[in-house]
Amino acid sequence: MKNDRQAMILEIIAQENIETQEQLLGRLYEKGIRCTQATISRDIKAMHLIKEPVGHGVYKYAVSSNRTKLNFAEKLRTIFRESITSIASAQNIVVLKTMPGLASAACSALDNMEINYMVGSLAGDDTAFLVMKDAESAESFCREIEEML
Secondary structure, X not given: XXXXXXXXXXHHHHHOXXXXXXXXXXXXXXXXXXXXXXXXXXXXXXXXXXXXXXXXXXXEEEEOOOHHHHXXXXXXXXXXXXXXXXXXXXXXXXXXXXXXXXXXHHHHHHHHOOOOOEEEEEEOOOEEEEEEOOHHHHHHHHHHHHHHO
16 A cells, blocks of 8 residues: 555656645545545655755655665665674674675675775675775774664
């Protein structure tokens, strides 16, 4: 139901200039989707929708150009919370220990985050090696991940 509603929201804002949540709520109602303004507000936040100008002081809802990066960031947090068991650094190398079978998923998420100080990653079954540009970057990354966990 949530996925259907959010897909419909994306379809509506792609076809029409929707300025307010009330307008969006009305369009959803016309298409047979019943929900509240609070639900629409949560969907807008979850889908990273923004208001962009269309001219003459009018704005419309649109998909943020940062949506992909933001979605990867949320996925990365979820992967870390669910799978990482430990993290350590030695010089410019970070070693991630994960639950069995999840090191590759963690590396994939990291690779898509475009971390400018990460040179690359290599994943096994439950261990990942991350090569950073320098030891300071590796230590900083470890602290960030520990805070996230």
